[in-house]
Amino acid sequence: MTRLTRSDLDGLPAYVPGRNLADLTRELGIAEAIKLASNEVPYGPLPGVIEAVTDAMLHSHRYPDMGSVALRDALAERLGVPAERIVTGCGSVALAETLVKATCLPGDEIVYSWRSFEAYPIISAGAGASSVRVPNTDGHGHDLDAMAAAITERTRLVIVCNPNNPTGTSVRKAELDRFIASVPSDVLIVLDEAYRELVTDPEVPDGLETYGDRHNVLVLRTMSKAWGLAGLRMGYLVAQPEVTAAIRKVLTPFSTSLVAQAAALAALAQEPEVRRRCALVVEERERVTGALRGFGLDVPTSQANFVWLPLGDGAAAFGQVCESRGVIVRPFQGDGVRVTIGTPEENDVFLGAAEVALKS
Numbered sequence: 467m468t469r470l471t472r473s474d475l476d477g478l479p480a481y482v483p484g485r486n487l488a489d490l491t492r493e494l495g496i497a498e499a500i501k502l503a504s505n506e507v508p509y510g511p512l513p514g515v516i517e518a519v520t521d522a523m524l525h526s527h528r529y530p531d532m533g534s535v536a537l538r539d540a541l542a543e544r545l546g547v548p549a550e551r552i553v554t555g556c557g558s559v560a561l562a563e564t565l566v567k568a569t570c571l572p573g574d575e576i577v578y579s580w581r582s583f584e585a586y587p588i589i590s591a592g593a594g595a596s597s598v599r600v601p602n603t604d605g606h607g608h609d610l611d612a613m614a615a616a617i618t619e620r621t622r623l624v625i626v627c628n629p630n631n632p633t634g635t636s637v638r639k640a641e642l643d644r645f646i647a648s649v650p651s652d653v654l655i656v657l658d659e660a661y662r663e664l665v666t667d668p669e670v671p672d673g674l675e676t677y678g679d680r681h682n683v684l685v686l687r688t689m690s691k692a693w694g695l696a697g698l699r700m701g702y703l704v705a706q707p708e709v710t711a712a713i714r715k716v717l718t719p720f721s722t723s724l725v726a727q728a729a730a731l732a733a734l735a736q737e738p739e740v741r742r743r744c745a746l747v748v749e750e751r752e753r754v755t756g757a758l759r760g761f762g763l764d765v766p767t768s769q770a771n772f773v774w775l776p777l778g779d780g781a782a783a784f785g786q787v788c789e790s791r792g793v794i795v796r797p798f799q800g801d802g803v804r805v806t807i808g809t810p811e812e813n814d815v816f817l818g819a820a821e822v823a824l825k826s
């Protein structure tokens with residue numbers, strides 16, 4: 467039969483959705499299973515978001531403002547950059563995809579650390595760009611020297627995921643300074659800072675404050691995590707006007723929905739509450755890390771809202787034991803397990819399951 471789709475996509479692993487919460491709850495016959503697999507912050511929508519979304523629904527028969535003007539203005543004020551340097555999109559992953567479209571032709575290269583965010587191989591392949599994966603260090607972090615060495619004449623983008631999903635590790639200012647200085651000026655450095663609000667190590671720089679004015683740096687942020695809008699899809703990027711103008715040209719029209727814009731505006735008014743919630747998550751992150759290390763696991767220090775259990779070939783079995791006890795985690799077989807920090811009660815259930823899994 468004649469082939470209708472691209473053969474180069476055959477090698478790309480299909481997206482594996484996490485275990486369904488309602489299904490697992492039913493199967494186990496328990497009050498409610500717990501999902502610690504997608505790195506959301508567990509405290510519900512921020513105050514004012516539900517009302518803003520409800521109001522916006524009155525206009526949902528109309529197209530949204532394609533330029534997200536009010537939202538970009540609010541972000542511009544908060545971030546201290548002109549609005550023309552900001553692009554919003556339906557999640558930062560969609561923006562990353564658009565960025566690849568705006569920068570890469572088939573055969574161009576995108577350098578990133580591996581293991582890192584699962585979307586990078588997908589968005590690279592989608593544009594026919596080649597992924598150049600640089601193995602993580604033994605400590606599960608980025609090997610910035612090796613990443614710099616992997617840059618060739620075909621490289622268009624180099625992605626630094628800071629903190630790194632799924633390992634939680636982060637790169638500090640001195641090493642990032644050195645790396646950024648070594649990257650050729652025609653290669654765009656993408657600082658993916660999805661978990662920036664949860665960083666507590668003062669040595670881990672805010673990419674926008676520290677490097678945002680450089681002409682080849684782009685900062686990617688999301689409102690899915692600390693800002694509680696994962697289900698509404700809202701992300702943004704900040705880059706130089708020349709870069710944002712090109713990205714806007716290939717942006718899917720109207721992809722930042724009316725309700726997402728309204729929700730993001732309401733959420734931005736809640737910064738103190740965001741900070742309070744992040745502090746709770748950080749406290750729990752330290753507690754969960756300490757408990758897991760107490761079980762003998764070499765858990766890297768996380769600056770995000772998840773922890774990494776380097777279980778190698780034991781990852782899937784660990785995930786199954788957790789599921790049998792009502793907790794959905796995110797195993798990467800052969801490598802490790804990522805576990806999102808939930809509420810203290812959820813984390814206690816997880817730690818109980820982890821203890822059983824590690825002793826079995």
Ligand SMILES: Cc1ncc(COP(=O)(O)O)c(C=O)c1O
Nearest residue numbers: 557558559583631660688690701
């Ligand atoms: C490192 C990283 N970047 C980007 C994203 C995408 O976030 P969203 O598309 O929800 O904005 C995620 C989500 O898990 C992430 O971990």
